[in-house]
Amino acid sequence: MEPKINYRTDLWIDWCPGCGNYGILAAVLKALEELKLEPHKTAIVSGIGCSGKIAHYIKANGVHTLHGRAIPFAMGLKLANPELNVIVHGGDGDLLGIGAGHFVAMGRRNLDIVVIMHNNGVYGLTKGQASPTLPLYTKTKKLSHPNLQGQINPIMLALAAGYTFVARGYAFDGNHLKEIIKAAIQHKGSAFIDVLQPCVTFNDIYTAEFYKKVIYKLETETGWNPNVEDPKEADVKLLAALERAMVSDGRIPIGVFYSNPYASTFEERISQSLGRVYPNLHPSNSKIEEEGKNLFDEKTFEEMFKDFIVERIG
Amino acid sequence: MKEINVVIGGPQGSGIETSMSILSKISAGKGYWILAEREYYSNIVGRHSYIIARISSERQPRSLTLPVQILAAVDAETIFTHYNDIENGVVIYNKIDEKVRLDKIPSMEDLLKLRIMNELKGLGIDPSVSGLMEFMKRERGVEPLPIDFAQILGKLSESYRLDPRQLSRYVSTIVVSAITTLLGLDEGSMKIALSSHFRDREEIVEQNFAVFREVSKLLSEKRGILKLEEPKNTSKKMLVLTGNEAVAIGKIIGGLRYQSYYPITPAADESEILEKFGLQEVQGKIFGPILVMQTEDEISAIASAIGASLSGARSSTATSGPGFDLMVEAISWAGMNEVPVVITFYQRGGPSTGLPTRGGQSDLMAAIFSGHGEFARVVLASGDHEEAMYDAADAFNIAERFQVPVIHLLDKFLANTTASIPIPKLDEFKVDRGIRYKGTGDYKRFDLSSQISPRAFIGERGAFIWYTGDEHDERGHISEETENRIRMYNKRMEKIKLIEEEVPSWRKLNLTGSTSPDFIIIGWGSVKGVALEALEKIEARTGFKGTYANLRMLWPFPRKELKEITSKLAPEKIIVAEHSYGANIASLMATDIKVDEVASIVKYTGRPMMLKEFVEALELILSGKTSRVVLKDGA
Ligand SMILES: Cc1ncc(C[n+]2csc(CCOP(=O)(O)OP(=O)(O)O)c2C)c(N)n1
Ligand code: SF4
Ligand SMILES: [Mg+2]
Numbered sequence: 001m002e003p004k005i006n007y008r009t010d011l012w013i014d015w016c017p018g019c020g021n022y023g024i025l026a027a028v029l030k031a032l033e034e035l036k037l038e039p040h041k042t043a044i045v046s047g048i049g050c051s052g053k054i055a056h057y058i059k060a061n062g063v064h065t066l067h068g069r070a071i072p073f074a075m076g077l078k079l080a081n082p083e084l085n086v087i088v089h090g091g092d093g094d095l096l097g098i099g100a101g102h103f104v105a106m107g108r109r110n111l112d113i114v115v116i117m118h119n120n121g122v123y124g125l126t127k128g129q130a131s132p133t134l135p136l137y138t139k140t141k142k143l144s145h146p147n148l149q150g151q152i153n154p155i156m157l158a159l160a161a162g163y164t165f166v167a168r169g170y171a172f173d174g175n176h177l178k179e180i181i182k183a184a185i186q187h188k189g190s191a192f193i194d195v196l197q198p199c200v201t202f203n204d205i206y207t208a209e210f211y212k213k214v215i216y217k218l219e220t221e222t223g224w225n226p227n228v229e230d231p232k233e234a235d236v237k238l239l240a241a242l243e244r245a246m247v248s249d250g251r252i253p254i255g256v257f258y259s260n261p262y263a264s265t266f267e268e269r270i271s272q273s274l275g276r277v278y279p280n281l282h283p284s285n286s287k288i289e290e291e292g293k294n295l296f297d298e299k300t301f302e303e304m305f306k307d308f309i310v311e312r313i314g
Numbered sequence: 315m316k317e318i319n320v321v322i323g324g325p326q327g328s329g330i331e332t333s334m335s336i337l338s339k340i341s342a343g344k345g346y347w348i349l350a351e352r353e354y355y356s357n358i359v360g361r362h363s364y365i366i367a368r369i370s371s372e373r374q375p376r377s378l379t380l381p382v383q384i385l386a387a388v389d390a391e392t393i394f395t396h397y398n399d400i401e402n403g404v405v406i407y408n409k410i411d412e413k414v415r416l417d418k419i420p421s422m423e424d425l426l427k428l429r430i431m432n433e434l435k436g437l438g439i440d441p442s443v444s445g446l447m448e449f450m451k452r453e454r455g456v457e458p459l460p461i462d463f464a465q466i467l468g469k470l471s472e473s474y475r476l477d478p479r480q481l482s483r484y485v486s487t488i489v490v491s492a493i494t495t496l497l498g499l500d501e502g503s504m505k506i507a508l509s510s511h512f513r514d515r516e517e518i519v520e521q522n523f524a525v526f527r528e529v530s531k532l533l534s535e536k537r538g539i540l541k542l543e544e545p546k547n548t549s550k551k552m553l554v555l556t557g558n559e560a561v562a563i564g565k566i567i568g569g570l571r572y573q574s575y576y577p578i579t580p581a582a583d584e585s586e587i588l589e590k591f592g593l594q595e596v597q598g599k600i601f602g603p604i605l606v607m608q609t610e611d612e613i614s615a616i617a618s619a620i621g622a623s624l625s626g627a628r629s630s631t632a633t634s635g636p637g638f639d640l641m642v643e644a645i646s647w648a649g650m651n652e653v654p655v656v657i658t659f660y661q662r663g664g665p666s667t668g669l670p671t672r673g674g675q676s677d678l679m680a681a682i683f684s685g686h687g688e689f690a691r692v693v694l695a696s697g698d699h700e701e702a703m704y705d706a707a708d709a710f711n712i713a714e715r716f717q718v719p720v721i722h723l724l725d726k727f728l729a730n731t732t733a734s735i736p737i738p739k740l741d742e743f744k745v746d747r748g749i750r751y752k753g754t755g756d757y758k759r760f761d762l763s764s765q766i767s768p769r770a771f772i773g774e775r776g777a778f779i780w781y782t783g784d785e786h787d788e789r790g791h792i793s794e795e796t797e798n799r800i801r802m803y804n805k806r807m808e809k810i811k812l813i814e815e816e817v818p819s820w821r822k823l824n825l826t827g828s829t830s831p832d833f834i835i836i837g838w839g840s841v842k843g844v845a846l847e848a849l850e851k852i853e854a855r856t857g858f859k860g861t862y863a864n865l866r867m868l869w870p871f872p873r874k875e876l877k878e879i880t881s882k883l884a885p886e887k888i889i890v891a892e893h894s895y896g897a898n899i900a901s902l903m904a905t906d907i908k909v910d911e912v913a914s915i916v917k918y919t920g921r922p923m924m925l926k927e928f929v930e931a932l933e934l935i936l937s938g939k940t941s942r943v944v945l946k947d948g949a
Binding site: 009011039040041043045048053055056059060061062063064065066069071072073074075076077078079080081083084101102104105270273274275277278281282283284286288289292293294295296297298299300301302303304305308309310311312313 | 338339342343344345502503506510547549550551552553554555559563566567568569571572574591592593594595596597599600601602603604605607609610611613614615617618619620621622623624625626627628629643644647707734737738740741743744745746747771772773774775776777778779780781782783784790791792
């Protein structure tokens with residue numbers, strides 16, 4: 001048997017004891033391990049928040065970026081080196097508050113990355129303010145008044161934006177979450193996982209006890225099949241996913257809402273516009289110099305930039 | 315004549331840019347040097363726009379000047395707007411416009427109309443084109459040259475069965491044809507320029523050429539009345555390009571692989587040019603790929619450029635003031651994480667959207683000091699097209715060598731100015747990728763054993779790399795320990811000194827002019843051209859010898875070099891020139907080299923500094939009459 005790759009750094013983890021983030025980290029580590037992703041070809045790109053620290057706990061490349069901007073950092077990294085497996089981690093405030101524009105833009109692109117949202121209903125690291133996923137009139141521990149702003153439905157937003165793999169997981173259902181993460185990594189295109197993550201310190205409403213009562217698994221329902229198996233059924237499946245995401249019967253479904261492997265990825269679209277050399281030849285493996293010299297000589301320069309050259313005519 | 319100055323004006327969307335392109339190509343093809351700037355409103359169709367150009371048989375013109383000798387007016391608004399900009403020359407205009415009255419021009423700004431109305435009243439001129447023409451003929455030595463546009467277009471429409479609605483497209487050709495006829499340029503060169511501009515569209519070339527013939531026949535008596543001398547230029551080829559194009563070419567030579575942008579004037583053109591060069595196969599060699607990414611905003615533009623850089627791709631983004639402001643938080647991250655990334659910053663008139671399509675240099679302080687926290691960065695400025703091309707490439711070398719963000723400051727003037735320049739000497743464009751990790755041992759991205767830690771790229775085998783905006787240890791993990799904090803902080807900050815020491819003096823500052831000057835002009839960016847030409851004029855006129863100090867690296871501030879050159883002169887003989895209110899470079903001099911109370915020439919109308927007004931300002935300052943002049947020329 002091949003030795004297992006160790007994806008865990010030896011850093012002490014400074015999340016609160018009992019925090020849902022532990023569950024998410026464990027599921028990610030397990031998924032990486034089972035998929036045997038090469039650590040140096042893997043990059044964890046995170047935003048700012050309790051959730052953002054995860055980049056340091058995983059022994060792969062880790063980029064702990066700015067609040068809300070993990071997606072654009074990840075995009076540049078992935079576009080410049082499409083050989084990388086890029087996984088974004090962000091809080092609900094990070095991805096749907098300050099970074100909502102980037103979140104939506106990623107869906108339009110269908111770039112082959114995975115976005116994992118640590119959904120705890122609060123701004124953890126700034127000590128418990130309401131996040132964009134906290135429902136209207138909810139009053140968590142640190143709020144002096146019930147929340148006056150309504151909530152975003154992350155699944156619907158992701159579906160509307162164009163993510164081609166959309167799922168929800170639960171931080172304390174490790175195996176289930178791990179399988180979703182694996183499927184998301186293997187999916188070609190932008191994948192989004194909304195992970196329900198209890199924050200034991202600031203969210204006294206959406207607790208583990210609460211989730212235990214209301215969560216159910218989509219895949220246990222007879223007839224539920226979120227996978228687009230023929231491009232023609234993409235719209236029907238998308239509609240079914242949206243419908244399911246909207247149901248408000250007090251219960252919360254977890255599992256895959258939608259998976260469409262037929263939509264063109266951003267990499268494929270770029271490839272088409274760049275004479276198909278991409279992604280084999282890409283920004284970080286293509287030559288730009290020879291022993292400190294640029295690649296141009298007079299001839300190549302004049303041919304390449306002929307539109308700017310005016311020849312003397314008399 | 316050794317040179318001729320021209321203004322071509324008309325409503326935005328009427329083909330003024332085409333006129334500029336064709337005129338530049340004919341001039342360069344005949345061996346003349348040209349410099350031409352485009353002025354326009356933040357508007358797509360209808361508002362007044364114009365080209366101001368200088369064509370010379372002697373040498374490359376470095377600045378523009380008023381008054382001009384040819385004013386070519388596509389509409390009446392142009393004549394009213396520019397009547398003060400021409401003397402002893404020819405006004406080419408549409409005959410039918412003679413009847414137009416100033417108050418009947420709806421597209422003209424009320425404030426401008428009112429101002430001109432009052433001026434005309436004061437001069438006792440009837441506010442109509444014919445009234446104004448009479449005055450200009452009588453008082454300004456101007457020869458009116460009315461052309462019946464309708465007649466020419468009518469003939470064209472007949473011979474080629476063109477839809478009358480399409481005829482306005484040929485107006486710009488009437489104008490250029492009239493100019494080339496006055497200059498006595500031949501048919502052959504016109505044909506070549508048209509073919510080059512309307513590439514592959516033979517029918518259109520032919521139709522435009524027919525327009526030229528018609529105009530040329532009409533003006534046969536005037537052919538060559540403004541003929542230029544034989545050009546002294548001996549080169550067989552020239553590059554004719556805008557500043558945006560020069561920067562794009564520089565980036566391509568420099569090995570750009572990822573460019574991001576969010577559309578904004580006057581930066582977007584650069585990215586659009588780069589898009590055309592995504593993948594090139596030339597002489598059997600593949601160049602690229604260059605990914606050009608139109609992002610959802612400038613935050614994403616800079617963040618993705620940084621992300622791309624982490625994988626080892628040379629990456630940059632291009633923007634102007636409003637976009638730069640949005641990028642600042644990420645630039646601070648790049649400083650903290652020692653990421654080489656290039657931000658090409660085209661300044662325009664601020665604050666806020668300000669004068670969105672006009673020029674300025676009021677973002678110096680933003681470029682140097684923006685961002686929270688202290689970190690090393692380099693700010694470069696380019697004085698002309700050749701410098702812009704070189705700097706665009708070299709910015710990557712500086713960024714990678716010192717592992718810092720580099721801000722390349724340019725401005726709208728340069729971006730939208732077309733110039734003829736020699737083909738660059740390619741072997742001067744070096745590629746320096748800085749210190750790289752050799753792939754042995756335990757990798758530490760922020761290794762403290764050398765001031766510049768060897769760089770590994772994400773995706774490289776054998777290296778685990780962590781980055782964080784938080785203070786970090788050598789591996790890139792968060793650390794708030796104080797000893798480490800001090801060492802890391804020092805490592806980052808001391809780069810400033812390293813850059814000061816290692817960047818050669820010529821890269822920081824260039825001196826042109828007298829070695830024992832009576833006065834010195836200090837400037838940066840596109841002030842260079844006007845300052846250099848003003849030095850010659852002022853010496854011829856007053857005998858005062860001056861030197862121009864062209865600052866090409868604004869940060870780290872070249873204090874040693876500047877101190878040396880300013881130490882021998884009294885403050886009033888040190889003249890700062892800048893497109894701003896505050897002459898901000900003077901504030902840097904005051905704090906950094908303790909040179910205070912210098913004289914200044916500033917302009918903040920968003921229009922370029924013109925040679926004549928600049929020389930007059932210098933005279934006022936050198937004669938001790940004032941220490942600050944605010945320039946105003948240009949419509
Ligand atoms: C531009 C900016 N604004 C504000 C902050 C302060 N800040 C740090 S974390 C955070 C919110 C974190 O909430 P969330 O994204 O939901 O992550 P969590 O801590 O809950 O995992 C904020 C507002 C910041 N770092 N940057
Ligand atoms: S504050 Fe909440 S989210 Fe943050 S570590 Fe503690 S429990 Fe987890
Ligand atoms: Mg949160």
